[in-house]
Structures are given as C-alpha cells and as structure tokens.
Amino acid sequence: MTPIDWDAFWAMIATFYEGGGWPLKALVIIAVAVLIRVVLQFVIRRVVNRIVNGVKKKQGAEDTQALQNSPLAAVRVVQRTRTLGSVLNNILTTLITIVAVLLVVTAINKDLTGAFSLITAALGAGLGFGAQNIVKDIFNGLFMVAEDQLGVGDVVDLGSATGVVENVGIRVTQVRDVNGTLWYVRNGEILRVGNMSQGWARVILDLAVPYDADIDAVQERMLKTASDLAGDAKWRSRVLEKPEIWGLESISAEALVIRMVVKTRSTAKDDVARELRMRLKRSLDDLGVKLPALNTIVLSGYEGANSVKGARPPKTKPIVIPPSEGMKESTRRARKNG
DSSP, rough: OOOOOOOHHHHHHHHHHSSSHHHHHHHHHHHHHHHHHHHHHHHHHHHHHHHHHHHHHHHOOOOOGGGSOOOHHHHHHHHHHHHHHHHHHHHHHHHHEEEEEEEHHHHHHHHHHHHHHHHHHHHHHHHHHHHHHHHHHHHHHHHHHHHOOTTTOOEOSSSSSSEEEEEESOOOOOEEESSSEEEEEEGGGGOOEEESSSSEEEEEEEEETTTTSSSSHHHHHHHHHHHHHHHTTTTTTBOOOOOEEEEEEEESSSSSEEEEEEEEEGGGHHHHHHHHOOOOHHHHHHHHHHOOOOOOOOOOGGEEEEEEOOOSOSSSSOOOOOOOOOHHHHHHHHHHOO
C-alpha cells in the first residue's frame, strides 16, 4: 500500500483554494474543517476507548458497572476519562466552527473582517452581561472536570438536582434522578458538588427502642447482627470497616434512640443499609424487643430521592428497551399482511 504524500495533498488543496472564487474557497474551508473535526474526534474517541478498555481488561471486567467492586482508582479513571473526552469533543467542535466561520468571511471579502470585528465589538458591548453567564458556565465546567469534582456515572448532589451524572458538557451537566427525570444543570449555577461516589460512604442507622428495654443487651445484639453481616461472604467486599455502636443518640417522648454506623463502599451504601435494617428487625424480634409504634409517617418524593443505587443501579449508557410481546405480535401481523 502506497503511503499518502501529505505535502503534495496540501499543496493541491492550496492551489485549488487560490485558483477559485469565494464560493469555492468557502467550500474548501468547510470541507477541511469537517475533515479536521472528524480526525480529531476519532483520535479523542480512540484514546478514551483504549484507556477505558485497558482498565476493564486489567480488572477483568466487561462492563463499567462491574468495576464497582474493583478498587476506587479504576472506577475514577474510567469515569474521568469519559468525562474529559466528552468535554474535549465539545470544545473542539466550538473552536473549529468559530475558526471556519472567520475564514469563510475572510474568503468572501477581506474587508469584511474589519466590519465583522466592529459588529462583534458592538454585539459584545450590548450582550456583555448575557455573555458573562456563558463564559461562567464554560469555565466552571472545565474546572469541575479538571479538579475531578464529578464524572460520568457519579452519584452527585448539585443542590438543584440529585442523581447519576450522564453527561458533562461544556455548558450544561446532565443528571438523571431516581425517578428517571433528566435534569439539565448549567455549570455556572453549580455552587456546590456533593459527590457520593468518591472514596467511601457511611450507613448511619438510628434505632428507637422502648424505655423498658435493656440498653446494653440491645446494643450488644445490634453489634453482633451488624458484625455477622460484615462477615457474610455476600457482603464482605462491600463493608470496609467493623461496625460501630455510637451509643445513645437521643431521648424522645416515645423512645430511646441508639445510633449504629457502618463504613461501606460508596456504591453499596443503600444495599447494606436495607439488608442491615431487615436483619436488625428479625434479631430484635428474637430478643423480644418491640419497637415503638410510628406516630407519623412522612412520605418524601423526588425532592429527597438521594437513593439512586440499588440491586440494579443506573447504567451510564443508553438502555435498550425490548418491545413487548403485544408489539412483537402486531409487527408480525403487519409484515404478514403488508
């Protein structure tokens, strides 16, 4: 296979460009801009895929979700690489578009560049305050990615939205909450980032017991139940440290409140908390301790929906929904009749 002589190729493009009128020059500029964009995006995508596949191969995982049981560094490399790839693609498209437009304007008439500069200055003066928000969005998004504040697949609390990060754009971050709602949050409006996927998490369980209960016996049974959970083969990899009893947390009009804490992986917090509550209920029933009746039940909607992980955590890629049996049957009939 004969190698491409790039010098001859670009010389031909330059000759073709100088010999034509402005419509031909504009066409060449647009074609070259599209070619550069395709090549650079291919390079970015190739680098991202190589890093991600390398991490998965090293950890012996086929899907990103399988990395949740691997060391934290592997998960962060995958998430941060994908996020940086998305942001670089957005920046690349924006810069190439701006440069291509300026070159097309220059190709049409060189004098238009000066007029274009005057128009741009006038628009900049008129829209200065509005442009500040756009610049703020862009720079805040770049700093969030550069400082690894969040990444694709992270569970975050941005104040205005809580859920799984699906995309980090140059201006907008997309977050899907536990109800499936996709929130578009402007980067410039993100004043704080609570990342629940970095490092570790802590299950804090407050258990209310009646006044006549033996507190020492209850605490001993709670600690034994949590320790059995931590030693279980299914849960051993999700619990990072031995469970602890922090003691009597508060005294209310109805009961005494005892606090227990368990340090877990960030992605396993909700699963461990649910299993621990179930085991504590059974254990205290065996001990003969009756938990106080609930006087009030407060139902919280999506405003407090922080629990987005579970037995089937959200995916970081589109989920293909198979058609129902009714749709399959109707499709077969349509094909048969049609």
